[in-house]
């Protein structure tokens with residue numbers, strides 16, 4: 001039997017604001033435990049929260065980028081539960097009036113472009129971390145770090161589409177500069193909702209797996225869970241709506257608890273915060289300040305620099321690559337050669353070394369110097385490749401490397417002319433052959449000129465000098 005896999009994702013993105021959602025504590029990752037806390041984020045009775053304006057603007061940015069309607073008024077609610085990583089015993093979130101609703105994200109699914117609906121984006125605060133190591137220790141540094149929860153419609157069909165959605169969402173967050181998207185630091189985590197149905201049927205009962213933090217784990221979890229559900233339905237059973245834990249090490253999911261409802265959390269409006277008002281002027285100012293997004297850059301690169309659609313797509317495939325390209329263009333003033341270098345040799349090196357675009361950390365100034373050298377005919381294309389690789393793999397110093405390997409070609413036309421003159425004097429036989437119309441003799445003479453110039457010879461200059469010496473013309 002054919003089962004259609006239905007996925008809806010709830011993605012939590014940690015915002016890269018400097019301070020927390022309701023207090024001035026730092027959000028920096030990796031600080032010594034409990035050094036970034038205050039009475040507000042550690043839940044001291046009587047402390048009062050104040051909303052971080054930047055976090056609200058980051059939410060507005062994402063809402064605008066995803067074509068959502070941004071609420072003129074939204075408010076916060078308390079979601080009550082007991083967890084040792086949340087000393088207040090409630091999380092401030094937005095249940096009833098989220099900041100953004102009804103958007104869409106264009107993804108590149110394996111079967112072509114597809115639009116995934118965004119149901120809502122709401123703001124909430126993160127919880128702390130429990131470190132289990134014999135005893136359990138609590139670190140409240142992450143308490144109160146601002147999160148956006150981005151809730152999709154159940155529009156994805158299978159793991160590959162879910163991963164395509166996550167990649168596109170990650171790129172969007174990066175281009176907007178609102179989340180560092182470091183999955184290994186938990187900056188984005190996804191709750192994965194999975195159900196299966198026979199094509200054409202209504203949506204089936206779903207299960208939810210919480211807090212998955214790698215694309216690979218998400219794809220595997222979807223694969224496993226959809227099979228498990230299909231097997232149950234196939235043999236006449238029914239799916240229980242529940243929260244399941246994905247055990248990535250063993251590649252299985254198991255039931256954890258019945259899915260809780262909103263009532264279980266006894267949501268109620270957060271009494272310590274006033275509703276937020278977002279007027280037209282504020283929204284317009286944020287819209288005005290939106291950075292240039294991937295598709296806009298793509299069009300601009302093609303229009304301004306005459307790049308191909310393929311080059312423009314590669315250069316904007318990740319914010320990091322686009323940033324490097326723009327720096328390189330600014331330093332070299334050579335947009336076409338810069339594009340050629342990044343989409344060619346640098347991408348090849350990324351693939352060969354398994355370097356992800358997000359980890360690409362090349363020094364644009366070094367590449368700009370190389371671009372200048374090759375376009376001025378100071379180094380050969382082969383040397384260009386070699387030095388690029390040295391810069392890529394070990395951040396080599398361009399000038400030192402070129403000097404050490406003797407890659408700088410002679411630029412002095414008079415040197416080449418002198419070498420050509422000497423060669424013709426030394427090789428009367430080859431000269432006579434050339435005069436008699438033997439083309440091979442030219443190649444031989446060229447070789448001799450290059451030899452005289454040593455490793456520093458510039459073939460273009462040498463050829464011109466030799467032709468001039470032979471024919472008195474270019």
Ligand code: ADP
Pocket residue numbers: 006007008009010151152153154155193194195203204205206
């Ligand atoms: P809850 O209120 O329990 O969080 P929602 O209706 O808000 O549930 O949906 C949460 C997520 O589950 C959304 O991303 C949504 O797309 C997804 N979802 C809802 N129904 C299904 C389904 N039948 N199959 C797969 N995903 C679903």
Ligand code: MG
Pocket residue numbers: 010
């Ligand atoms: Mg939910």
Ligand code: ZN
Pocket residue numbers: 020023024025036037038039040041042144
């Ligand atoms: Zn604090």
